[in-house]
Amino acid sequence: MGRKVTVVGAGFYGSTTALRLAEYDVFDTVVLTDILEGKPEGLALDMNQSRSIEGFETKIIGATTTPEGAGYEATADSDVVVITAGLPRKPGMSRMDLLGVNAGIVRGVAENIAEHSPNAVIIVVSNPLDEMTSLTQIATGFPKNRVMGQAGMLDTARFTNFVAEKLAVKVGVVKTLTLGSHGETMVPVPSRCTVNGRALSELLSQSQIDDLVDRTRNGGAEVVALLKTGSAYYAPSAAAARMAKAVIEGSGEVMPVCAWVDGEYEISGVYLGVEAKIGRNGVEKVVESALTPSELAALKAAAEAVRAKQADIQRL
Numbered sequence: 433m434g435r436k437v438t439v440v441g442a443g444f445y446g447s448t449t450a451l452r453l454a455e456y457d458v459f460d461t462v463v464l465t466d467i468l469e470g471k472p473e474g475l476a477l478d479m480n481q482s483r484s485i486e487g488f489e490t491k492i493i494g495a496t497t498t499p500e501g502a503g504y505e506a507t508a509d510s511d512v513v514v515i516t517a518g519l520p521r522k523p524g525m526s527r528m529d530l531l532g533v534n535a536g537i538v539r540g541v542a543e544n545i546a547e548h549s550p551n552a553v554i555i556v557v558s559n560p561l562d563e564m565t566s567l568t569q570i571a572t573g574f575p576k577n578r579v580m581g582q583a584g585m586l587d588t589a590r591f592t593n594f595v596a597e598k599l600a601v602k603v604g605v606v607k608t609l610t611l612g613s614h615g616e617t618m619v620p621v622p623s624r625c626t627v628n629g630r631a632l633s634e635l636l637s638q639s640q641i642d643d644l645v646d647r648t649r650n651g652g653a654e655v656v657a658l659l660k661t662g663s664a665y666y667a668p669s670a671a672a673a674r675m676a677k678a679v680i681e682g683s684g685e686v687m688p689v690c691a692w693v694d695g696e697y698e699i700s701g702v703y704l705g706v707e708a709k710i711g712r713n714g715v716e717k718v719v720e721s722a723l724t725p726s727e728l729a730a731l732k733a734a735a736e737a738v739r740a741k742q743a744d745i746q747r748l
Contacts, residue, residue, distance in 0.1 A: 434460030435680055438507040438549070440541050441516035442466035442494070445557065445665040445672075447475050449514055450492060452673035454479060457488040458680055463507050469496045499537075501544045510549040512676045515568065517541050518558035520663040521656050527560035527615050528741070535745060538564050542571035553679045553714040556581045556690070557672050561614040565690045566703045566742040576692035578714040583614030584688025584705040585671035590651040591620055594644045599627060599635060608632075609688060610648065611705045611727075612734035618705070619730045620645040621723065678710040691715045697728065699735045702742060 437459045439450040443466075450464040466472045476494030483489065497503035507513070518534035521527065538558050545552060554574065556565040565581035572579065587610040596603040605628045612619030622641050625632040632641060647654070655664040678685045691708045693699050696718045709716040723731065 436461045436463065436510045437512040437514070437676055437680070438463040438465065438510040438545070438552075439514045439516060440465050440497075440507075440545070441518070441558075442468070442472040442475055443516065443520070443665075444662060445520075445669055446514070446516040448665050448669035449516065449557075449672050449676075450475070451479050451482075452669055453514075453676055454483075454490040454492050455486055455488050456673070456677055457490050458677055459490050459511075462490055462492045463495060463510065464492060465495045465497045465503065465507060467497055467499065472496060497544070499540045501547070504544045504548045507545065508548045510545075510552050512555065512679050513545050513549060513552045514555045514557065514672050514676055515541055515545070515564075516557050516672075518564070521559065521652070523657050523660060525656075527652075528563075530559050531563060531741075531745070534558050534560075534564060535567055538567055539571045542568045546572040546574065552578070553712075554579045555672055555675050555679075557668060559614075560741070562690055562703050562705075562738045563741050563745050567745045569692070569703070570746070576694075577716070579692075580675070580708070580710075580715055581614070581690030581703065582668065582672045582675055583690045584610055584707075585675060586668050587614065587618055587620075587648060587651065587705075588688050589667055589671060591625075591644065591648040594647055595625065595627065595632065595636075598640070598644060601627060609707070609721075611688060611707070611731055613705060613738045614690065616649070617730075617734035617737045618649045619727060619734055620648055621727050623724045623727060624721065675710060679712060679714060682712040684709055684711050684716065686710075686719050689715070691718055693718055693735070696720045697723075697731055697735075699732060702735050702739045704731075704735050704738055 472494030495506035569579040591608040
């Protein structure tokens with residue numbers, strides 16, 4: 433059979449994710465799909481021609497699909513599926529502004545994936561992230577551990593980068609963490625942030641930390657405003673690809689992801705950004721870590737905000 437990953441959506445995000453996954457050389461096949469005829473096939477042809485230069489053997493296959501399900505046979509029996517389909521944000525748009533239009537797209541994709549790859553682990557990256565992750569689980573009917581969203585990995589990477597730049601240190605010595613939702617109720621966790629093992633609070637004032645937290649929370653919007661068309665994809669694709677790699681390797685890595693929370697942190701029945709152990713079955717377990725009272729309160733508030741929105745998507 434071989435190890436197979438499908439990336440749905442051949443825009444900048446999807447195509448970059450597909451190439452990163454191919455270059456890891458941990459899959460036998462990467463399938464890239466899109467509804468724009470010929471686009472995924474053309475990108476796949478181009479990527480395959482880079483294999484001898486970059487030294488990877490993973491084969492990339494492009495497949496044009498339709499919302500009705502034609503073309504999805506190319507994705508059959510995928511181990512992992514990354515869903516990037518949907519419209520990106522434009523300047524001034526919130527992630528929630530995409531809810532109605534992307535819900536229809538993502539639901540259709542999820543149903544087609546479930547039909548052709550009933551045992552897959554799904555990583556959702558379409559916005560609004562928390563809501564689309566919940567919708568994908570409902571549409572597929574998959575066990576909740578096999579559907580997760582990419583958010584915390586990206587938000588944490590942004591936070592890490594901003595801290596490293598502020599302190600003029602290497603990113604490798606900075607450890608940060610963000611939980612909560614991907615957006616307005618993101619919960620950066622300064623108590624878990626260190627630089628060379630020293631607490632961030634020893635190195636920066638509270639107001640400086642608050643500024644970095646705020647920039648992290650608005651990290652996507654900052655990129656969107658500068659680009660003017662489209663949204664971020666280099667850092668997001670790196671995050672999604674790392675998650676897919678952790679799944680196929682059964683690595684057991686603990687990563688901040690959007691996962692189903694049922695009892696952890698005294699929060700139940702909602703998809704939320706938390707740390708989770710990632711393996712062949714997707715989320716092997718949600719990892720609870722010590723939070724300060726204010727961080728825990730913020731996480732619970734984020735859970736309730738997301739819960740209200742996720743209730744809405746049942747009707748979409």
